[in-house]
Amino acid sequence: MQEEIKRNYGHIFEEELLQEINDIGVIKQVNSGDELIRTGQYLSAMPLLIDGVIKVMREDEDGFELMLYYLEKGETCAMTLSCCTGSAVSEIRAIAETESRLLMIPIEKMEEWLGKYKSWRNFIFDSYHQRLMEMVSTIDTIAFKKMDERLLEYLRNKSKHYNDSEIKVTHQDIAFDLHTSRVVISRLLKRLEKTNRIKLNRNSIKLIDID
Structure with missing residues (x-):
């Protein structure tokens, strides 16, 4: 030790x-x-x-x-x-x-x-x-930040701490951490995916726009 x-x-x-x-x-x-x-x-x-x-x-x-x-x-x-x-x-x-x-x-x-x-x-x-x-x-x-900005910042921080662009986290866990509802998080994640900033997988989220 x-x-x-x-x-x-x-x-x-x-x-x-x-x-x-x-x-x-x-x-x-x-x-x-x-x-x-x-x-x-x-x-x-x-x-x-x-x-x-x-x-x-x-x-x-x-x-x-x-x-x-x-x-x-x-x-x-x-x-x-x-x-x-x-x-x-x-x-x-x-x-x-x-x-x-x-x-x-x-x-x-x-x-x-x-x-x-x-x-x-x-x-x-x-x-x-x-x-x-x-x-x-x-x-x-x-x-001062909108929820979609908070969500993206949250995902970037997760990626940094795990040293991996693919994050294993549920929509409900994100909702708890950001003090909002799972429905809101799911909607925003889909919006981020449509703009090619993330990719939603079955049990994980992959960041495309890390910076």
């Missing part, structure tokens, strides 16, 4: 911190679709993503969800950090978009390292900033 930690974080953290992470971190393996964090949950550890993609969503009282952002290798979740440092319940839901591996860090160590290691403080502050910018982008998309 030590070599893997160095490969992912050696350019960020000093040797002493890398050693502490190796000594106390616990590897957690999850499958695609597994729930990692649920709304209202108290957290005892924060995750560092070693491999895979995690989808972070906001859930309302009726169970409807809105996708906020994705987490990729080498990243962590700002909402998780807020819960850990403030002993508050989670305001988000996180599920594994792909098979993933996480390194779980106990809360007490996370707080200790804030005062002990400058590189850890910088990493935490950079993570807050990055997640904030992504949420601002999400708000801008909802407020």
Whole structure:
């Protein structure tokens, strides 16, 4: 595990911190679709993503969800950090978009390292900033873009995270992520196909217009 930690974080953290992470971190393996964090949950550890993609969503009282952002290798979740440092319940839901591996860090160590290691403080502050910018982008998309533009951007992001122009996703899953109905998504997908921007297959969507 030590070599893997160095490969992912050696350019960020000093040797002493890398050693502490190796000594106390616990590897957690999850499958695609597994729930990692649920709304209202108290957290005892924060995750560092070693491999895979995690989808972070906001859930309302009726169970409807809105996708906020994705987490990729080498990243962590700002909402998780807020819960850990403030002993508050989670305001988000996180599920594994792909098979993933996480390194779980106990809360007490996370707080200790804030005062002990400058590189850890910088990493935490950079993570807050990055997640904030992504949420601002999400708000801008909802407020200023039409649904067909949001849908195409959503598909492009999926393609980037999977590193594949062909995306395995259902119309219903897209509707949940974009907080709309399956009927609307199906209609817009057919419209995008007619303009040669995507190709609809039985269980997948292939992007033709990726840029």
